[in-house]
Amino acid sequence: MELTPTQHKTGRIKFILGGLLILAAVVYLIASSTQASAEYFMTVDEMKAKGTTIVDKNLRISGAVVGDTIQYDPKTLNLTFMVANVPGDNNEIEALGGLAKVLHDAVIDPTRTRIKVIYNGAKPDLMRDEAQAIMTGQLGADGIFYADELLLKCPTKYEAAIPSQAGGK
Amino acid sequence: MFADLGFGLLVVTFISAIYSVVAAIYGDSRKDPRWVESARRAMLLSFPLTTLTVGVLLYLLSSNHFEVQYVYSVTSLSMPMYLKLTALWGGQSGSLLFWAWLLSIFSSAVMLRKWDRDREFLPWVIVVSSVTLAFFLSLILFFENPFARWWQTVTGTVAAMFAPAGASLATPADGLGLNPLLRHPGMIIHPPMLYLGFVAFIIPFAFAVAALITGRTDDRWIRITRRWTLWAWLFLSLGLVLGGRWAYDVLGWGGYWGWDPVEIAAFMPWLTGTAFLHSVMIQEKRGMLKQWNMLLIILTYDLVIFGTFLTRSGVLSSVHAFAQSAIGPMFFTFIGLTFAVSVGLLMHRWNELKAESPMTSMLSREALFLLNNLLFMGVLIVCFWGVIFPLISELATGQKITVGPPFYERATAPLFGSLMLLMAIAPLAAWGHSTIKTLGRTIWKPGLVALITPLAAFYVGVHNVVALIGFTLVSLVICVTLYEIWRGSMARSKKLNENFLVSIWRLFGRNRRRYGGYIIHISMVLMAIGILGMEIFQTQTQGTIPVGGSMELAGYKINFDSVAQFDTSGGRNVTRAVMSIYKDGNYLGQVFPRRDYYYESQQPMTIAGLRSTMLDDLYVILVDWQPISSIGATFKIYHNPLVNWLWLGSIVFIFGTLVAAWPEKESAVISATSKKVRAPGAAD
Numbered sequence: 091m092e093l094t095p096t097q098h099k100t101g102r103i104k105f106i107l108g109g110l111l112i113l114a115a116v117v118y119l120i121a122s123s124t125q126a127s128a129e130y131f132m133t134v135d136e137m138k139a140k141g142t143t144i145v146d147k148n149l150r151i152s153g154a155v156v157g158d159t160i161q162y163d164p165k166t167l168n169l170t171f172m173v174a175n176v177p178g179d180n181n182e183i184e185a186l187g188g189l190a191k192v193l194h195d196a197v198i199d200p201t202r203t204r205i206k207v208i209y210n211g212a213k214p215d216l217m218r219d220e221a222q223a224i225m226t227g228q229l230g231a232d233g234i235f236y237a238d239e240l241l242l243k244c245p246t247k248y249e250a251a252i253p254s255q256a257g258g259k
Numbered sequence: 260m261f262a263d264l265g266f267g268l269l270v271v272t273f274i275s276a277i278y279s280v281v282a283a284i285y286g287d288s289r290k291d292p293r294w295v296e297s298a299r300r301a302m303l304l305s306f307p308l309t310t311l312t313v314g315v316l317l318y319l320l321s322s323n324h325f326e327v328q329y330v331y332s333v334t335s336l337s338m339p340m341y342l343k344l345t346a347l348w349g350g351q352s353g354s355l356l357f358w359a360w361l362l363s364i365f366s367s368a369v370m371l372r373k374w375d376r377d378r379e380f381l382p383w384v385i386v387v388s389s390v391t392l393a394f395f396l397s398l399i400l401f402f403e404n405p406f407a408r409w410w411q412t413v414t415g416t417v418a419a420m421f422a423p424a425g426a427s428l429a430t431p432a433d434g435l436g437l438n439p440l441l442r443h444p445g446m447i448i449h450p451p452m453l454y455l456g457f458v459a460f461i462i463p464f465a466f467a468v469a470a471l472i473t474g475r476t477d478d479r480w481i482r483i484t485r486r487w488t489l490w491a492w493l494f495l496s497l498g499l500v501l502g503g504r505w506a507y508d509v510l511g512w513g514g515y516w517g518w519d520p521v522e523i524a525a526f527m528p529w530l531t532g533t534a535f536l537h538s539v540m541i542q543e544k545r546g547m548l549k550q551w552n553m554l555l556i557i558l559t560y561d562l563v564i565f566g567t568f569l570t571r572s573g574v575l576s577s578v579h580a581f582a583q584s585a586i587g588p589m590f591f592t593f594i595g596l597t598f599a600v601s602v603g604l605l606m607h608r609w610n611e612l613k614a615e616s617p618m619t620s621m622l623s624r625e626a627l628f629l630l631n632n633l634l635f636m637g638v639l640i641v642c643f644w645g646v647i648f649p650l651i652s653e654l655a656t657g658q659k660i661t662v663g664p665p666f667y668e669r670a671t672a673p674l675f676g677s678l679m680l681l682m683a684i685a686p687l688a689a690w691g692h693s694t695i696k697t698l699g700r701t702i703w704k705p706g707l708v709a710l711i712t713p714l715a716a717f718y719v720g721v722h723n724v725v726a727l728i729g730f731t732l733v734s735l736v737i738c739v740t741l742y743e744i745w746r747g748s749m750a751r752s753k754k755l756n757e758n759f760l761v762s763i764w765r766l767f768g769r770n771r772r773r774y775g776g777y778i779i780h781i782s783m784v785l786m787a788i789g790i791l792g793m794e795i796f797q798t799q800t801q802g803t804i805p806v807g808g809s810m811e812l813a814g815y816k817i818n819f820d821s822v823a824q825f826d827t828s829g830g831r832n833v834t835r836a837v838m839s840i841y842k843d844g845n846y847l848g849q850v851f852p853r854r855d856y857y858y859e860s861q862q863p864m865t866i867a868g869l870r871s872t873m874l875d876d877l878y879v880i881l882v883d884w885q886p887i888s889s890i891g892a893t894f895k896i897y898h899n900p901l902v903n904w905l906w907l908g909s910i911v912f913i914f915g916t917l918v919a920a921w922p923e924k925e926s927a928v929i930s931a932t933s934k935k936v937r938a939p940g941a942a943d
Binding site for chain 2: 128130165
């Protein structure tokens, strides 16, 4: 089927408009969804510094678990503990001697900013002293962090760990 | 000794790969086929060389050579043989070697094809595969050497390939062992599948670049690589599904897909690859979208490299990032360079890649294919945005903002829904020209039948609007596809006076790609049923109950019968609960949620007790149990409706892809004729 140049043009415009429409839809979806589910990633220090301005916003914070403060009631599944401030930046953590050392230093240093966390749910396996807790939730007006989600990371020894009991051969 | 051998082989392979790049370019510029032939042989040589290297590493892994750092970090004495061998891809350097090995297998296999008609492509296919191979080998040689050993020096133990001055070899008594989370059948085959898919996509890219460089920009490169692409896509899809199954079985959070950056990294090449599979058909049938196809395969290639990097570099904090390394800048440089060069070549050939005829009708088959491509790109943009948004926000505002699963779910759901609608419409749309009227005439019958499902769902009490829309779309796709198969078979049966079943069989046999594609469409909506069930209807409960106590969820009563703790082989301590499930007072069976504690790595692992039917899954997790306390045990229970359809769909999917990818007899003859018949509205 041969088309005249004008038909070509209107055909093209139709397709360009259609493409723009889809692009606009995708942009709208991204923008609205980003707004609805944005989580502000911050350290304990930053969160304290912001104070009440961020109460009830979705936050994602990470900190070092202070072992002595872990309290867990298996009946109600209420878990409370304190986390100490650790740097949020991976490069910074590496520069300070790696995650394990950073977590350890944070827990033994009483001058570090600490915050109380309340989480309702089963106590995760890795919930122990000097684990890194990554939590999403909201900061309450009472200064307690209410976590909806709790992820724990322990410095892994699976890669590049140096053998401790190496014997000569 | 063996470590030295492995390292030596790597060096030789690297040199041979560099040589084949140089020889191929030189041979092509001098128009001297002897140099190209020499390059081809060097490429072929990479296969036995990397195979031997992998063999050496497998030997070291299986025979407890803990003086080798990699062996030390991924195996231990107590691991069974099959786990020691599969530890080949259990860590970073091993998986990079595995990747290089797969690439050498694929590129050698390509070298063995008949090149008669495509001589001009050969040197450039060699160049692309060899450059990629050399890149991975250089990562292994200079940054992540699986053959590095432990050395005892005066200051301590260090890892290096060769002995530092005055050091002696240090052999630890036992290795660290593979992360328990990775000791699962799903995890043993998930990485190889994903990698097979990743690596196989290199081949179509190599041909695309060859076509751009030589200027032979017809659809020849697409026809050569068509089947490759399908196999690559099959493996990549399987890798994704197996990863999901692994997460469901092992990670114990009741789901299969968490929109983790690493999952997304593997998903992105799948999106461009899927778009590519669709749009090449338009180029073959209508001579359109040529530039677009080039762009898609370039994107797929670089997303594959990016995916390999993300899964193996620990650049993002995620459950997968059990590896940490300094190879990031290398990867980014390589991705940037290959992307820039490929896009440069594409610009160079831009005018030669113009469509042979313009697209005119918005509802024609080709326009709907284009729409499908745009939607896939939309999903890709959403994914990409989600992954890089934290970086952008940090650069722009100094505040790192992340987006979680709700972002992806919200933003992609309408796009996936539209894709399903397209699956329902496009098979009925005609090539070239199609209107609402012509489309409506064919779609109303299956459309009416399709309405039964949402009506039935509404009748049994499903009032969620999103779910009803989803079920309508699923039903529509299935009805339209079956209708289309029925129509084709009927026509054939009438015309040739065949038995109807014979007609179906032959219809599939004659148009494997088309009908394989239809089966894949059905498999996709079957998976969609499972996803809808999980996303919309998943419920959960948790609590601590004593032995004899029970919990209730979604009409089920789950009774805690007993719990036992014992040691098993493999250095594990197992805590296993026995739970009985009742519904409306009827006993349905037992599940056994478990917690395995690995002494060696001091790591626990949670294995859910699963009662699975096509209607729903009960997914019971033993969260906590203290032998000394009399309180009881803590359980978390998920009710996952319809999730089994996801796994059923993936089996149908494999079947469909096999139908589409199965070698055809006389395929050359068929493709030669179908190229000439490019009339709009042709039967194909």
